[in-house]
Structures are given as C-alpha cells and as structure tokens.
Amino acid sequence: MYYTKKHNAKWYNAKRYNFKYMINNPFSYGKTVDGPYFYGREREMEEIRISMQNAINIILYAPRRIGKSSLVIKVLKELEAAGHPVVYIDLFKVSSREKFIELYAREVVRGMKSWEKGVQFIKGVIRGVEPVMGLDHAGMPELRLNIDPLQSARAFEDILNIPGRSKGERCWVVVFDEFQEIEKLGGADFEKELRASLQHHKNAAYLFLGSQRHMLLNMFSRKERAFYNFGKLYHLDKPPVTDSVAFVARRFAAGGYEIDIQMAQQMVEQTHNIPYYLQYLGAEIWESARLSGKKPVEVYAEALDRLLINQGDYFQGIRSQLTPFYAKLLTSVAIHGAGSYESEFLQKFRLFPVSSMQKAYARMIDLDILEKRENRFCITDPFFEMWMKRQS
Ligand SMILES: Nc1ncnc2c1ncn2[C@@H]1O[C@H](COP(=O)(O)OP(=O)(O)O)[C@@H](O)[C@H]1O
Numbered sequence: 001m002y003y004t005k006k007h008n009a010k011w012y013n014a015k016r017y018n019f020k021y022m023i024n025n026p027f028s029y030g031k032t033v034d035g036p037y038f039y040g041r042e043r044e045m046e047e048i049r050i051s052m053q054n055a056i057n058i059i060l061y062a063p064r065r066i067g068k069s070s071l072v073i074k075v076l077k078e079l080e081a082a083g084h085p086v087v088y089i090d091l092f093k094v095s096s097r098e099k100f101i102e103l104y105a106r107e108v109v110r111g112m113k114s115w116e117k118g119v120q121f122i123k124g125v126i127r128g129v130e131p132v133m134g135l136d137h138a139g140m141p142e143l144r145l146n147i148d149p150l151q152s153a154r155a156f157e158d159i160l161n162i163p164g165r166s167k168g169e170r171c172w173v174v175v176f177d178e179f180q181e182i183e184k185l186g187g188a189d190f191e192k193e194l195r196a197s198l199q200h201h202k203n204a205a206y207l208f209l210g211s212q213r214h215m216l217l218n219m220f221s222r223k224e225r226a227f228y229n230f231g232k233l234y235h236l237d238k239p240p241v242t243d244s245v246a247f248v249a250r251r252f253a254a255g256g257y258e259i260d261i262q263m264a265q266q267m268v269e270q271t272h273n274i275p276y277y278l279q280y281l282g283a284e285i286w287e288s289a290r291l292s293g294k295k296p297v298e299v300y301a302e303a304l305d306r307l308l309i310n311q312g313d314y315f316q317g318i319r320s321q322l323t324p325f326y327a328k329l330l331t332s333v334a335i336h337g338a339g340s341y342e343s344e345f346l347q348k349f350r351l352f353p354v355s356s357m358q359k360a361y362a363r364m365i366d367l368d369i370l371e372k373r374e375n376r377f378c379i380t381d382p383f384f385e386m387w388m389k390r391q392s
C-alpha cells in the first residue's frame, strides 16, 4: 500500500479510532459531478459556451451516463457567474404543464437578488399564478405556485416568454434536460406551443439534452416536426481513453493508492470507457482496498464480483421482462457481439429468422438495453453484459 508520511499519520489515527472512512471515496457516480470528480471535456465546454454566449441553440445527444448533464451544468455555472441568467429544467421531473411552470419559475427566482424581488417579478409577468413559499425535502424554502387551471395555458406562454422579454446585456441560457420526455406532456401540441414561443427569442440560447438518439433526431431534423432546424445537432462522444486512464490513476492517488497504468487501462476497457461505469467500478475497488487493507490490484476481481452480485437483482429484473427469445438473443450479443451483417451473425449462430431478430433489436434499443455503436449492436450497460456472460 502506498502512503506518504502525512497519510501514515492519518491512517494510524483512523485505525486507532476505527474511522475507516476518514478519506472519502475518490470516485463519485449516480449524480452529476464537478470539481476533482470531473475530468476532460475542455473542448466540448468551450464549444457549448461559445454557442450559448452567441444565442445559438444546441441539441446535444448521447446515450445515458456519458456525462451530458454534468458537462452542461458545469458550463451553466460558468455562464451564470459571467452574468447570464440561466434556467435548468430536467424534464424527468416534469409530470404536467403546471409542474413545468413551477420549476421554471423556481429557476427564474433563484437567479434574482432576493426572494421578495423574485416573487414580485413572477406575479408581475405570469398571469393566473399565485406564488407561495413551501419547504423542500431538506426543509429549505422553495417556491410553489398555485395556478388557476383556467389560465394555465396563458401562464405557460408567459413563463416561456420571460427570456424573450429580456433586454439584458447577457443572453438567457435555458437548458431542457431529458428533452425526449416532452412526449409524455402532450406530444405534438406541446412541442408546437413550445416552439411557437421560443422561436422569437433573440436574446436567449436554448440547449436541449437527450439520450434517445432516434427520438431526438426525429424531433429536430424532420421537416414536418415543430423543432425542425431549431439548432445545431451536437453528438457528445465518449472521452478520449487516455483522459479516462489518467483520471482513474489520479483519483486512486488522491485516495491514497498508486496504481499501475495497466490496471487503469483494464478498468477503462471493461467499462467501455463510459464515465459512469468507470467511476462505479473505481468506487467499489477503492472501498474494497480500504476495508481489506490490500492493494487495489489485489481486490480488483473481488470488487467486480461484488458489484455484479449487488446489481444481480436489478439485472434479473430486466431479464425477466424479456421473452425467452429476446433473452437468448441478448445472451448471444453478450457473448459474441452482433455486427451489422445480420446474416453473418445468423450463419455463425443459426439462431432466428432475420425479421424477428430485427424486431427484437429495435425493441431492445427502445428499452435502452441495446445500442448501436459503430454499426454494431452492443449491450448498453457493460456490467449487465458481464453478468449475462456469467449467467450463460
Ligand atoms: N466529465 C466527467 N468526469 C468524470 N465523471 C463523469 C463525467 N461525466 C460523467 N461522469 C460520471 O458519469 C455519471 C453520469 O453523468 P451524467 O452527467 O449524469 O450523464 P448523462 O447526463 O449523460 O446521463 C456521473 O455520476 C459520473 O460518475
């Protein structure tokens, strides 16, 4: 185990008082990350920042867990610090038009000098709402709106138009995360209403994030759709492998361990270089090392086993929803990988008729279980893939 002198003293005390968790886990996953838990993305940040500053809309898409939200929230923080009014709305949290209005208003008020000012402003510009103060789950004050149901269409229009009224020097920056979720809010009509308001806003930049590629691309690149040509399409790639490897080594060092580059490379490879899974695996290995007093490399396999066991119920749940045919196909993909040449795949494994396979692929892509990468079908979750392999 590698320790500097300073660490030794710390570790000694930790042992003595049995404070095994004195050093925090140097990896973080499951929520958006920043600071030392965030790596790379300099070029992407720059590009997004410049577009936003110039009121150019962006549609940013990538599979889940690549780092869209973390990246955009980081840029938003910078833009806010530079004087841009910012709004961030996660459409996963929006179940109705009223909820949308409330969350939007909350963002607007957050950016104002005082609560009272914010509430006055909301009252002044949005018809049919009455702001009240509520408490969030942590007991902090939070804006709630009583919305007159007869006026909710107006209130919706008014709130959307706040950035459009702005004469400020810095443009508004408005982010709709998980934008594909607007489908559940009234589909085409909602889309049209939204577009009708936003298109007139000269002093605002809109950023749409989404994880379902085909849905988002349909929405923004089909002539008949409301958001056709609304902004530039931007695909967020995985980070460069070298960045990911360096990050892993750096975080282990921050957590008290020097690791070999080979181990970091193996982690990046096994997690398909997807930041979420990389941090998840890192967190497990680090914790195993901490608890056992062994080196990370010595506990690697065991930590991975434990992770797969912990995830087992969840994976079991996914698989139990699939028909035996789907499950079989998925196992084949896990073991052999499926290329773009269906027939070649078929010949090799002599599984099923092409048409039913294609249908199954499409369905499993919809379910987010499979994805197409470089023209090959892959299992989205690398741990699920490993688990499937082990089960077969
Ligand atoms: N730039 C980054 N550096 C380090 N870890 C990241 C980065 N981006 C994402 N992650 C990891 O991936 C997880 C998911 O990130 P998130 O931004 O929520 O992805 P998305 O919005 O694409 O689903 C985070 O909790 C974190 O563990």
Ligand SMILES: [Mg+2]
Pocket (backbone or CB within 6 Å): 068, 069, 070, 177
């Ligand atoms: Mg996200």
